[in-house]
Amino acid sequence: MNSLYIDGRWLSPAGRELMPVINPATEEVIGSIVDADDRDVAAAFAAARRALPEWSARPVGERAAYLDALAGALRDNGERLAVLAASEIGMPLAESRGVQVALPEAVLRSTAQAARDLDWEYRDISESTVLREPVGVVLGITPWNFPVHQLVAKLAPALAAGCTIVLKPAELTPLNALFLAELCDQVGLPAGVVNLVTGRGSTTGEKLVQSRAYDLVSFTGSLAVGRHIGAVAGDRVVRATLELGGKSPAVVMDDADLEAAVRTTVRNCFTNAGQKCNAPTRLIVPETDRSRAMGIATAAAAEYRLGDPLDPGTTMGPMASDMQRDKVLRYVDGARERGATVAGGRRADRPTGFFVEPAVITDVDEADPVVQEEIFGPVLVILGHQGEADAIRIANDTPYGLSAELWSADPAQTARLVRGIRAGQVRVNGVRSPHPPVAPFGGYKASGLGRELGAFGLEEYLEVKAVLGTFEGEAG
Known part of the structure; x- marks a missing residue:
């Protein structure tokens, strides 16, 4: 497939370079993607910005229901996705079923529940009203090692928070991202809420990062690239969540x-x-x-x-x-x-x-x-x-x-x-990630900034507003 998913439509723009996707076990070409250009980047961000007011105004329960629906679609198509992910990254199929299908499904469901459980509006001891509101348009850039999980770890909290998102998957493993975008379309997510552009990190990725059209960037990848993205975001005083690896x-x-x-x-x-x-x-x-x-x-x-x-x-x-x-x-x-x-x-x-x-x-x-x-x-x-x-x-x-x-x-x-x-x-003593997957994930020092999963992951995509004085709000 060599399409982009922007504003609820699949696009096959002419004049863009096509990049092959290689099966690392066979070295065979299993697909191709577009190296998106400035026009594609601008269109994706414009779509996300247009969709933001209506999406953020939807009740929390309604947004959470979309995540549950997406989790169901992922489960129903799980074997196809597991095989695709195994073919793209070379992960053994048994591992792929677990971390590329079962884990993302659980993240979607647990994030939906975290959104339902969150106190979106409350009075503090000063009688001020505290509101949690979506940060806005999100740019999500994901790595190739656990591609479906990493996409969902950004997509789920962003949507639950009321944000819209532009996703850019790694160029080595983009086909599973296009598959996930198909599922977003299948469950009826409104146009522009989820947008996906493909390409190299050095070209498409850099164009996305240098854009002034997002309110938060969430990146998982190398320390060197994370430092660059953090510097760009810091110069603009835009929030960045960075998961940059470990030893x-x-x-x-x-x-x-x-x-x-x-x-x-x-x-x-x-x-x-x-x-x-x-x-x-x-x-x-x-x-x-x-x-x-x-x-x-x-x-x-x-x-x-x-x-x-x-x-x-x-x-x-x-x-x-x-x-x-x-x-x-x-x-x-x-x-x-x-x-x-x-x-x-x-x-x-x-x-x-x-x-x-x-x-x-x-x-x-x-x-x-x-x-x-x-x-x-x-x-x-x-x-x-x-x-x-x-x-x-x-x-x-x-x-x-x-x-x-x-x-x-x-x-x-x-x-x-x-x-x-x-x-x-x-x-x-050998304990792995318990279920549901809500324990906060993220690191100290050069491992990055911010946390993913559960309530802590959801908070990364929210702003906090204090209202001083009389205010009759409506939670959710």
């Missing part, structure tokens, strides 16, 4: 079950072939257990079966692109050349596809790039600590603070670790 630790204490902790960390690190912002890529174990942990992790990594994402036996797919594959290999080869012990981490011997063997690395300096920088591939680094204080120090010793995992049988020690680790989420 998350998994801290294991000496009273934990080392086998369970290491194997769980490997599994969580290598989800989606490690292309995951909150993957626990630094395993921090007692120094006396480091050699044993390396053996457990290496054995667990060797169990992965690389192959066709649509094959039920496949447990790890390819990197999303040849550039991403080459980036991962440069990091691993560099660590190997600097004297690290590396198991795996070589280009997989397959006839097609951007495959990399999972890598486990140890005997590496804490300042090494593989320890400090987000690689976004199946690479786990094992470090040794000398006790609780040292474990906290190492856990906090990167520019990021998105997520952390910890393993301890001592409740008091667990509490100290939770409070000592500077991260937006801390997962204790």
Whole structure:
């Protein structure tokens, strides 16, 4: 498909460059998209601005009902979407069903409920009336690693808040975004409430960011691009929510079950072939257990079966692109050349596809790039600590603070670790994201600004107005 979805219509504008979409497992072209230009960008923002007054005036319950309807449409078309997402990104189909279909459906439903539960208008102790109102037109720019979930994590709270939105998906994985736009059209969302334009980040994305037509920008992606977007928004004094990645630790204490902790960390690190912002890529174990942990992790990594994402036996797919594959290999080869012990981490011997063997690395300096920088591939680094204080120090010793995992049988020690680790989420003893998905997601330090999911995610898209004096409002 090479269309844009603007003002409730599918457009196939002439004279725009067409960009191929590649299946990273087969290297075959599976579609094409338009590299949108200034005219398309202006049309999308104009449509969103026109739709804003009517959409924001609708009762909260009515907006929430649209999210529930979209969740139902996503569920009904779930298998088609899971296969499409697996083909675009290379994620094994079983994973795709969970994070590209089931999770976005749950986010839509939980966001609808959060909107129903929110106190949109209330009196404070000064007898002033406090109102929550939509921030306005939103620009949402999403990454390629969990494309459907990331789109919905922006779309759902924006619409629930009464905002309208212009979405720009990553150029590597745009077809699932077009599929989602079809579902928005199918459930009857009013024209202009949701608009979608495609293209490169350096062209279409930059045109969108430089536009003066939005009231909030929500971006998920790299730190470098996030800094640029934050600077543009800051210069305009426009709100920006930025989720910029991580280098998350998994801290294991000496009273934990080392086998369970290491194997769980490997599994969580290598989800989606490690292309995951909150993957626990630094395993921090007692120094006396480091050699044993390396053996457990290496054995667990060797169990992965690389192959066709649509094959039920496949447990790890390819990197999303040849550039991403080459980036991962440069990091691993560099660590190997600097004297690290590396198991795996070589280009997989397959006839097609951007495959990399999972890598486990140890005997590496804490300042090494593989320890400090987000690689976004199946690479786990094992470090040794000398006790609780040292474990906290190492856990906090990167520019990021998105997520952390910890393993301890001592409740008091667990509490100290939770409070000592500077991260937006801390997962204790193997607990994953609970349902409904309303726990706030976002990070400290260079991991970004703002939160997604649940009530905290909804608040990002709202302004707060205080009315001093007599006012007879109507909530919702």
